[in-house]
Amino acid sequence: MTSWPFQEAEQILQEFPNKKEIILETGYGPSGLPHIGTFGEVFRTTVVANALKKIAPDIKTKIIAVSDDMDGLRKIPDNVPNQEMLREHLNKPLTMIPDPFCTHESYGHHMNSLLCKFLDLFEFEYEFRSATECYKSGIYDEKLLLLLKNYDKVMDVMLPSFREERQQTYSPFLPICPKTSQVLQVPIIERNEDKGTITYKNSNGEKIEVPVTKGRCKLQWKPDWGMRWAAFGVNYEAHGKDLTPSAILSSQICRILGEKPPLLFCYEFFLDKEGKKISKSKGNGISIEEWLTYAPTESLALYIFQSPKKAKRLYFDVIPKSTDEYLEFVKRYNENKEKDINSPVWHIHQGEVPNIETSGINFSLLLNLAAACNAENKEILWGFISTYAPNVTPENNKMLDRLSDFAVRYYHDFIKPTKAYKAPNEKEKEALLDLKNTLHSLSITATAEEIQSQVFSIGKKHGYVNLRDWFQLLYETLLGQKTGPRMGSFIKLYGTGNTIFLIEGAIERTLRIELC
Known part of the structure; x- marks a missing residue:
């Protein structure tokens, strides 16, 4: 068992021997819309859980998906509506801010619903936990009081990670202001372990004493992460590379709270088209x-x-x-x-892999078919598919039908706007005419491989030492693209007569240029 989920599962069993239940956790920061990076974290955790079930079927596994929806909104994401309204609620917990989409109880509830919607789409097995509910219900109270008792030890872990100026004001506890409902980052001037309270000064200089329990305070996110591991008994969590220093600190805090920190799996970033890390607030990746x-x-x-x-x-x-x-x-x-x-x-597919037959037609081939015939709908593609494979129908091949639908959408949104046909020069025109004549002479029963062989031969015959140049010429003149399909398969699917028509159109473009 060499795939990475099995390797992770083996490490978990070594790290936590004799466990009757393995708890895996994944976290979500709901300040911005869920993106694939968020979703990917849950998916990767799920495949590790499934690998555990395969190699250790007697051990229970549970995935906890925690939403940090009690965090204060520090910055308004670019890709959400009602920006002015949100500006009025900056620094409040996400579950105390009105929903800018006007569909849910709060901003946090809206984002949580989106996350659960996509997790459910893949039928993931998970327990959703809202940080707001965990804080307010008292689930975290025992560990919060223990952290208060070990306040100095936690500060010894955290303070070296900050600059001197930040060290002067830092506290792991963030009080929720009873008047403004804002999450406050203020110095703590007094602590009372017996009462379970902290005291800070408000903007008017008044001393305010608040309990650290029942949702009256929350933790800074690094102590929160370690506290959460301790409270839930987490054994495994995956995180992005950028969080590695934070994970080290959170692991130390988890130990201070009397629990063994989880085994951690560090994964790399997803990058946008410019090579920059995708961000929920910027919305620069794919949703x-x-x-x-x-x-x-x-x-x-x-x-x-x-x-x-x-x-x-x-x-x-x-x-x-x-x-x-x-x-x-x-x-x-x-x-x-x-x-x-x-x-x-x-x-x-968790071991239940379907048997998918697409008659040798893949997605790229369908995209190029859509480009060649300027398909407006999938029915046009099915006209060619039915000729190519008469026994295949949308009813008996659902995957091919779905791919045809996807191909038309992708073509219209990404290929059609960038199509630019090249007009062949005299040498290139001779090669295209040769291809046209060869296709005329081919038997109607010629296979995709036989057609591919003929296309290869024509390229060599006309001096294309690097046959990639020959195929790129075909893509640029016949399809208006820089890249394209395996030509034998494409011609067989599109039809030799239709391909000849494409060649004639390419040659006509040269003639029009010459006449001009």
């Missing part, structure tokens, strides 16, 4: 809804699963490749009599 507009959920799961310790660009141009890789993994898994549980699709 889950956007990905699922153009491709099936399984393609998203595969992209998240692969190479978690490698930084990867997360933009719309990765969708076709991920979709085709998913189809290929499924094909290989089902062709192998001895099923490979290290395959990504075993983890994605």
Whole structure:
């Protein structure tokens, strides 16, 4: 068992031997809209939990998804409505701010509902926990009082991580102002362990004493993280690379509170099209809804699963490749009599990998078909598919039908706006004419491989030492793109007659330029 979820599961069992239940946790900061990075953290945690179930079926596993919805809103995200209204509620807990989308009880409740919606889409098994509810219900009270008792030890851990100016005002406890409801970052001037209270001065210089329990205070996020591990008995958590220093501090705090910190899994960032870390507040990545507009959920799961310790660009141009890789993994898994549980699709489908047959048609091929015929709807694509594979219908091949729908949307939004056809020069025109004549002479029963062989031969015949240049010419002149499909498969699907029509159109473009 060599895939990374199994390796993580083995480490958990070594780190926590003789445990009857393993608790895995994932956290969500609901200040901004959930993005794929947020979703990916839960997915990765889930595949580790599933790996644990496979190798240690007698041990219970539980995933806790915690939303830090009691955090104060420090900055208004760029991608949410009603910015002026939100500005009036800065620094208040997210669950005490009106919902800018006007659909839920609060801003925090709205964001939490979005998270749960997408987790449920993949049928993840998890227990959702709201930080607000945990603080107010008293679930955290025991650990909060213990932290108050060990205040100096916690400060000894935290203060070295700050600059001198911040050290003078830092406290792990953040009181909730009884008048403004704001989360206050103020110095603590007195502590009373017997009463379980802290005292601070408000803006008028008045001393305010508040309990650290029942939601009257919350913790700074690093102490909060460690306290949460201690309160829930967390054994495993995945986190982004940027949180590694924080995770070290939180682990120390967890120990101060009398519990063993979890085994941590550090994963790399998702990057936007400019190579910058994606951010909920900036909205510079792909939202889950956007990905699922153009491709099936399984393609998203595969992209998240692969190479978690490698930084990867997360933009719309990765969708076709991920979709085709998913189809290929499924094909290989089902062709192998001895099923490979290290395959990504075993983890994605929790061992129940479907048998998907698309008659050799992948997503990229459908995209290029849509580009060639300027498809307005999937029915146009099915006209070609039905000719290519008469026994295949939308009713008996749901995946191919879904892919056709996705392909048309992707084509209209990302390919059509950038199409730019190249007019071939005289040498290139001769090669295209040769291809046209060859296609005329081909038997109607010629296979995709036989057509591909002929295309190769014509490229070599016309002096293309690097055949990539020959195929790029075909993509640019026939499809108006820099990249494209395996031409034999495309011509077989699109039809030789239709391909000849494309070639004639390319040659006509040259003639029009010459006449001008």
